[in-house]
Amino acid sequence: MTKKGTNSSSIKTTGAKKTADTKTKKIKISGSLVGNRVNVLESELLEKLKSIKPEKEIIFDLTKVDYIDSRGISLCIGMYKECLKKRFEFSIESSSNVYRILNQINLTRVFPIKEAP
């Protein structure tokens, strides 16, 4: 499912993908995590999470996200809270731009965030 974003770069959300480790699910987002786009992503992500069984590890893959605003940060925290409820392990893999801001606001103290090489 592809949607056009509000800014110049295309935003593409992908469904949960199975990795080599079947316990780990990666949810990948690309484009910018800003403004109203976050609201759309929010409901899509909820749908994705519904289909994932408990005791899985969720990696929120933001390696293709180049920009994040306060709504995007709220979305990350919302994902974290949702995973907690569902007893998923939660972590983020991100681009260096996104890592910088998440690290600056010390979300690294709340859940693991890895900067993509």
Add this chain to the structure above:
Amino acid sequence: MQDMELLHDLVQESREHLQNIEPDLLELEQNGESVSDELINRVFRAVHSIKGGFGFFGIEKVIQLAHSMENILSRIRDHELNVTKDLTDALLKGIDKLQVLMDDIENTDSIDIGPELETLTPFRQQTVSKSSKTNSDGIQKPEGSIIAGHPYLNPEQMEKALNSGQFIYNITLESIKDIEERDLTPQKIIENWEKIGRILDITVNVDDIEQLSGSSNKNLTFSIVFASVLEPDLISTGCEIPDNQIELFNKKVLPKSDNFKISDNHNKERKSSKLNETEKSPVHSESHSIDESLRVRVSLLNNLMNLAGELVLSRNQLVQLFNKKLSDLFQTDPHLSDFNRTIEQSITSASESVKLNPSAEANTLLSELYKIKQSFKNCFSFPMQEISGINASLQSIDTVTSLLQENIMQTRLQPVSVVFQKFPRVVRDLAHKLGKQINLEMSGQDVELDKSIIELLSDPLTHLVRNSADHGIELPQQRSKAGKNPTGKLKLSASQQGGKVIIKVSDDGKGLDSEKIIEHAVSKGVISDKSAASMSIHEIQMLIMAPGFSTAEKISDVSGRGVGMDVVRANIERLGGSIDIESDPGNGTAITLTLPLTLAIIPSLIISTEGQNFAIPQVGVEELVRIRSFEVTSKIERIQNAEVMRLRGKLLPLVRLSELLELQPTFVHPKTGERMDDRRARWSDRRGPDKKDHKLADNRRKGKENRRENVSNAVMVIVLKSGQYLYGLIVDHVLDNEEIVVKPLPEFLKSTQCYSGATIMGDGKVAMILDPGGIAQKADLRFSDLENESITENQNDLQNDYHEILLFDTGTQERFGLDLDSLVRIETAESKEVELVGNREFLKRDKVTFPLIHIHDYLPVNKPSDKSDIFYVLIPRNERKIGVAVNQVFDVVHTEYKLQTNEIHGTGILGSMIINDRLTIILDMPALLGAANGKAGVN
């Protein structure tokens, strides 16, 4: 660009702080242990404001130095340190270095503040050691909400921030209100804040969001620990976050609550801090006075000043225009002159027709044409002023322009305290250095002077104060021996007297030693032995300001600096002021400076030479001397190939303005009124009464009046002051006294020496402002040679200053006087003898008809209401016969010629004198004839 403007504003503001700190520190030192809370708080606040202000711009050197000083000041305030001389020295050095930093604020990196910090360190170390204990207690186990919400906060970082003079704030950010609604992102906010401080920690309140659903619309709270030098009342503005979301961490660093009563306008205009309810209230109590003053750029004031000057000139031109007659317009307007020419041509052809065919019809036609011509001329013969209502409007424009100019002038005035305030420090440092005890008393600091004068006054005044402290006031033991108080007194006072400001520097020291001055002056060749013998005490004392008196040998690091008193005098004179010395040996010296209030508009004497107008500042004019035509050869002599004039027994060197400025000699052609080149030699070069060819030449002129005795050939000498010496400037005419607007001299004319500026006259023409000092310099006048000559001259020459003055009136209350020498004779006449041709009057005597003029038609004097049947006619010495009608001639008096030129002046009026207890207007006959000649074509 805007940042640079803000930075320069801050520099200006900080300079004012620094100027205020200095006297306060000196007062603190004087008070010793009894530290006044108000005083120390004031100093603290000023240093604190400087630190805070420059924190915005991240200028580290200023912040570091100001912080060190603030640290010490806070210890003084808490009575942990006593204000000693060493401590004051250290703080004053800090102030000096801050001043240096302000002077080159864009290059502070290259300025070394190490020595100042080192001097401050011993005092600061005491502070730091004790406070670090306090700090470590406070920070190691931090209390309060900030620390509770930031378990990862690094105490070392906090301590470092606090020790470098930063404040630590906890700032709460709301994601919707403070970020989204302002179109910002957290990243952008972090970037902005990093410019004005350092983020020590950020925590995000993840509990604000409970689940994914609706998470992006939830408000997320960020808690940020932020260190910055911005003081509490500025942090809100700096971070663009409301006060109620900011919490100050360590209240000990925060100034006491009374420190929030920021007294300067700058801080009043800024938003008050709402960090703490107990600390915020005092700010608002003074906020009502915010708008009472405003900072305005000097360049803008200068522009306003210039525009006001232009307006004054336009007003003058307008007044002059309205004083003219419409007939002037008639002469210049091409349509009117065409019409006039057509009438003239019609009259000519009609006259020719009459000659050829003298019929009654042709005669009637001719007389009708004459009537038309006359009526046409009559239409334009009244002054524009008589147009109804114009006078009132003109007066109103006149008054408003004057008021406007006066008010704009006032905006440039500054109190002398701006200059005075540095002297307590100067005197203190000097006294310490010289081992003297000096008590400085200052008064009249509120007296105001123009900014430009204030700026230029600083150096000469510093020199005088240093001189008094160095050479005037004796060492304590010498003073005790002389029975004086061991503490010397140095007084600095300012007062206003009319349009002048008097500044006096006086001391109760040893006074000037006349013998030593003479010895020195003679050895330096400033004066001769002979002239020294005849000098008064005052003249001897004034010698210390003579050029060449000061020598390089005298330079000391205290008062010397290679600048002599002659330079001080020259500087004061350049400001249009004068300097005087009074010294009582053994009891002290007083030096008085007399300065004008402003340099922008100055009263001037307007003179003309070879048809060009010049202005001479009144302050440089000593007196006006008119040498009558037949006295020229006897009064103007040549000594050592230079012209001199004898005035009350003294010889004055003479300078001919036209020759000095190399103006082409001209004369006004008596018939055409045209100014033409003159190839004649000057008067004093011509035959004297004792020369052989005198009679011969007179014979050649047989039948004509001797031009040498013509009243218009009198020589006008303006006696000018150059330092303590006088010299005469020969000009053609003295025209008027006028308040002129000084315009700066263009760059290419600055090297000419003779001019100090330019101005625009009422008629729109440019007139150069002459500089008496520059003229003397350019003419290479040597006054000392003349002193020797003058001693040998016969000094009893006073009778030359007595004139025969004819007293008369014109049928009004005004009484007039005229140098009898300017008249050939006086006649009586009856009104029936007067013939009218057009609007001109003629008198017929001995088969000769000559024009009759009335003084009120040409000079600014009252017009008589009635004409009497019998009147007097004054016949002046003039190439063409002319009569001046007056009402009554009273007397001829032999009186001393003491002309006052300030009160009554104008074209054709030399000035006024009190004769027989009555104010008498002394007329300038050549100027009157010139006016009559120019305006009505009397010749």
